[in-house]
Amino acid sequence: MSSTGKMPKFNLVQDVMSGVIMAMTSVPQLIAYAELVGYASHRGLTTAGPSLAFFTFFTGVPFLNTGVTSLTAVMAKSDLGGDAFLAEHGEEAYAKLVAAYSLMVGITSLILAAVGVGNVAQNLVPKPVQAGFKWGCAANVVVSAVPTGLLMKGSSTLKSLAQSAEMLRMVISTIKGLPVVGAIANGAVSVSKVIYTIASPFEWYPLSAAIFFGSTYFIMNSKSIASKVGITLPPGADVIMVTVFTTLLSTAISYDGGVVGAIPTIDASSGISLFDGKLILPVTPLNVKELLFDAGLVEEFGGSWVSLIFTASVFSVIGFLSTVGICLTFESENGHPWSATRELGAQGMACLAAGATGSAPVGASLSRSLVARMTGTTSSCAALVTAMCWMLLLPFMSVMSPTPKCALSAIIVSAVVKGVAQPKQLMALKGPDFVVGWTTAMAVLLLSPTLGFGVGLVLSFVIGFAVPKTKKD
Numbered sequence: 039m040s041s042t043g044k045m046p047k048f049n050l051v052q053d054v055m056s057g058v059i060m061a062m063t064s065v066p067q068l069i070a071y072a073e074l075v076g077y078a079s080h081r082g083l084t085t086a087g088p089s090l091a092f093f094t095f096f097t098g099v100p101f102l103n104t105g106v107t108s109l110t111a112v113m114a115k116s117d118l119g120g121d122a123f124l125a126e127h128g129e130e131a132y133a134k135l136v137a138a139y140s141l142m143v144g145i146t147s148l149i150l151a152a153v154g155v156g157n158v159a160q161n162l163v164p165k166p167v168q169a170g171f172k173w174g175c176a177a178n179v180v181v182s183a184v185p186t187g188l189l190m191k192g193s194s195t196l197k198s199l200a201q202s203a204e205m206l207r208m209v210i211s212t213i214k215g216l217p218v219v220g221a222i223a224n225g226a227v228s229v230s231k232v233i234y235t236i237a238s239p240f241e242w243y244p245l246s247a248a249i250f251f252g253s254t255y256f257i258m259n260s261k262s263i264a265s266k267v268g269i270t271l272p273p274g275a276d277v278i279m280v281t282v283f284t285t286l287l288s289t290a291i292s293y294d295g296g297v298v299g300a301i302p303t304i305d306a307s308s309g310i311s312l313f314d315g316k317l318i319l320p321v322t323p324l325n326v327k328e329l330l331f332d333a334g335l336v337e338e339f340g341g342s343w344v345s346l347i348f349t350a351s352v353f354s355v356i357g358f359l360s361t362v363g364i365c366l367t368f369e370s371e372n373g374h375p376w377s378a379t380r381e382l383g384a385q386g387m388a389c390l391a392a393g394a395t396g397s398a399p400v401g402a403s404l405s406r407s408l409v410a411r412m413t414g415t416t417s418s419c420a421a422l423v424t425a426m427c428w429m430l431l432l433p434f435m436s437v438m439s440p441t442p443k444c445a446l447s448a449i450i451v452s453a454v455v456k457g458v459a460q461p462k463q464l465m466a467l468k469g470p471d472f473v474v475g476w477t478t479a480m481a482v483l484l485l486s487p488t489l490g491f492g493v494g495l496v497l498s499f500v501i502g503f504a505v506p507k508t509k510k511d
Contacts, residue, residue, distance in 0.1 A: 108454065116178070170482065210227050256276065361382070
């Protein structure tokens with residue numbers, strides 16, 4: 039169907055077709071965003087299905103798709119101090135920590151929905167803060183993805199550089215030694231590492247860099263390239279083409295850079311049994327009690343449950359703003375009404391399912407939701423089909439093992455780099471709004487998404503109080 043117009047009538051066949059297309063086009067994103075979270079790439083595949091399946095039973099918007107997004111991935115890693123925790127405890131422990139945080143985000147989302155926060159969320163956050171936060175998170179995505187695209191082993195190579203390069207060590211030491219902000223300027227440290235990486239081409243792994251730049255260029259220019267040869271690519275085809283080509287290339291040349299790696303073998307007899315054992319979903323639920331109390335979650339917040347709950351609540355509200363934007367678009371273009379309370383509750387249920395099955399917190403995905411609408415989705419059955427495809431086809435996902443991580447980084451960067459380079463919303467702001475927007479953006483980038491969001495809100499309220507808006511004649 040077209041991007042505008044009335045809601046279509048229910049059509050199961052169309053939903054199945056749309057769901058399958060969504061499943062195919064989303065696989066590279068699942069792996070790429072797992073990299074962004076900081077845990078093993080294969081977890082993006084093995085944990086994506088349950089949260090989306092759960093979500094379909096609670097949402098009231100047929101086009102809406104949920105999952106780990108660039109926003110939720112960056113925020114989760116930042117809130118949990120991902121790099122430091124990984125270095126000290128390893129990937130397995132970090133994966134459990136992330137899952138535990140998903141549970142807390144789910145719990146706080148449900149509580150916020152119950153007390154009516156969903157109904158005021160769209161008016162709660164000033165537009166300049168939203169614009170600055172959006173840009174800061176997009177810039178953080180680039181910062182997280184670039185080292186994987188340019189260096190031989192991504193973050194592990196970057197860690198070695200941070201220890202061996204004298205100039206970079208001095209910069210990091212100076213940042214951490216700053217009064218007041220030094221201890222919380224984790225974003226500034228990451229930015230300094232990336233600037234050093236970009237400015238040191240002799241440290242790049244040539245093959246990784248070539249794949250990264252070539253893939254990014256193709257994805258960003260696929261429409262014009264296709265038009266020159268007289269064809270039209272369906273949505274997501276460029277991403278699939280890059281993934282398939284680089285995976286085949288990696289296999290053919292025995293690529294020795296960072297790859298997705300071995301995907302754990304799924305026991306055909308294990309998982310969730312449905313229909314008296316006739317259907318087995320390869321999903322292994324985790325022990326929720328152990329996650330909440332033994333994964334070290336509250337310790338990451340100074341042993342304070344108050345701090346943990348507050349941070350998870352901020353995460354919930356920020357994540358829900360994406361849902362608000364998407365639902366308002368569908369309401370204006372397709373005339374589909376929606377309930378903020380219901381959708382915030384659906385977000386909470388999806389995050390609970392995500393945590394219980396080992397996924398990072400999930401949120402509404404604009405790109406997947408738009409593709410769902412464009413491919414003819416008529417109900418939430420389409421998203422359920424997508425989730426079932428991810429789960430049932432999991433035993434065959436080992437074909438993705440040799441996929442280069444630099445290609446996945448290219449997929450991520452191509453989705454956000456234009457908005458970072460051309461921040462139209464921020465540049466359109468004037469006067470005090472300009473100050474609030476850019477201060478929020480820089481705080482999100484140089485401190486953390488949560489702290490930056492708080493800085494933006496406080497500054498907005500202070501300026502709003504000190505500089506009252508003039509009335510128009």
